[in-house]
Amino acid sequence: MTTTHAPVDAGRLADDLLTLEIGFTASFHDDAAVAERIERAAAGIGRPDLVLRARLARAVVMLREGETVEGGRLTHRVYPEAVELGGDYLLARCHRALSIFFRQLGDNATALAHAVQCMSHTAADVPPAIRSRHLMCLAVLLDETGSPQEALRAFTEALALATAHHDSELALHLLNNMTYTAYERGDLPAAEELVRRMRATAESAGIQLNATCLDTLARVAMLGGRHREVAQILAPLLADDAPRHLIDVGNALEEALLTAAEAYRELGAAERAQTLLDRLFRLCAEHDLAGLQAQGREQQALLHAATGRYQEAFEEYRRFHVETRVLTSAQQDARSRALQAVYQAEEARRATDTFRELAHRDALTGLHNRRHADEELPAVLATAADGTPVSVALLDLDHFKRVNDTRSHATGDLVLRRLAGVLTAAAPPDAVIARIGGEEFVVLLPGTDAAQARQTCERIRSAVAGEDWAALTGGLPVTCSIGVTTVTGPAATPASALAAADRNLYAAKRAGRDRVCDDAVTAAA
DSSP: OOOOOOOHHHHHHHHHHHHHHHSSOOOHHHHHHHHHHHHHHHTTOOHHHHHHHHHHHHHHHHHHHHHHHHHHHHHHHHHHHHHOOOHHHHHHHHHHHOOOOOHHTTTTTHHHHHHHHHHHTOOTTTTTHHHHHHOOOOHHHHHTTTTTHHHHHHHHHHHHHHHHHTHHHHHHHHHHHHHHHHHTTHHHHHHHHHHHHHHHHHHHOOOOEEEEEEEEHHHHHHHOOOOOHHHHHHHHHTTTOOOOOHHOOOOOHHHHHHHHHHHHHHOOOHHHHHHHHHHHHHHHHHHHHHHHHHHHHHHHHHHHHHHHHHHHHHHHHHHHHHHHHHHHHHHHHHHHHHHHOOOHHHHHHHHHHHHHHHHTTTTTSEEEEEHHHHHHHHHHHHHGGTTOOOEEEEEEEETTTHHHHHOOOOHHHHHHHHHHHHHHSSSOOOOEEOSSSSEEEEEEEOOOOOOHHHHHHHHHHHHHHHHHHHHTTTOOOOOOEEEEEESOOOOOOOHHHHHHHHHHHHHHHHHHSSSSEOOOHHHOO
């Protein structure tokens, strides 16, 4: 008897891959099995793009299960093949996996560079569920690298997509990340408003909050000093019959035990706090969670101190510091092994240099970003110490809010992208141009005296005003105001130069906008 099999359909494989990439499968084990099946089937019908996407899916499973070396090695094998094959979607997925890898290594600058590249390859027509997840990856790294406002913008855009497409699970994930970010900043009002939105989203969708979300809610209550509320929030997780689907989320149960123990200590319920810590230590030993065990040691020391057992508190603090040092050393060794497994030394150096350059680029315009300007300005001003003139200009688009409000933020983004090209063409080749805010830019002009600086800024202003913006803005004008200052001598500092340029920018706006004001104009006024 001959067995026949239905022919493999590329469209069906692509749909299965998309489901995997969005994250609708039941567990990491399921993800790995599905990815392997798709990879074999795609190879059988000669679809290298689907093969590489499936391999990336397997790599992400490895990374999320803590197999950093193997996940990183597989991702780096896929990447050059993806570059050769081409295709924005495949490259976006590569950069996202690389971002996860470098974040696990603690190299957030390189991880951010890949998150930026991921978004640059994320076309407008990708499924909203994918775009929102790529935005979430970017938002997390922007926040972790000190750009909270840019992070909030990315989070907000991702949340709008999730909400518009009724993806309640993703909306909750995003809201949880945003809430925890506000908690870490100590911004209680923002965190509490986000908690309200989390609860409302879960209730309207009929979703039960899992351990990760409940621990975030508990942390916000802790920030507000509401320790009894913390115990109430976490009670469903700490019961012996807690549903597995609520607590089987990474190390969320152990995190919840740590939070609850702290709350009960603050409430004076030492016996209950000790019971929770004992359970935490058992789980940490079973699952080899050295980091959480060290945090538990610190809580144990505080509990001993709260109950007057000072000698035991001292001994526990000593264990905490020893375990923390050992953990730090182990983490450094693991990072070193991961990099050695993935790169040869010279390849690693070249890759790191390239990716760090990407981290200094603005994702929207391709110009340098504020981080780059902040690092470059002191070096440029240092050349003024021997009397070489240096000019610093601040440029701001006039009434740009009208473009966003009248035509949409998407149109505003298109204007900013085109503006980047106008600025690059009009500025001297050695100028450093960076986007430092929404519609605000800085132009550093080394070796440029006051007369040359004014001439350059007038050329830039004229180029912006003379560009044909009508097709984008529907007739709304796009002009700019520029404030420029020129400094010489060793007394110039980044703060003083930017302050002078900002004063001149304000003078240009006050005088009617669409003009350049320099030190001479401001002094005369």
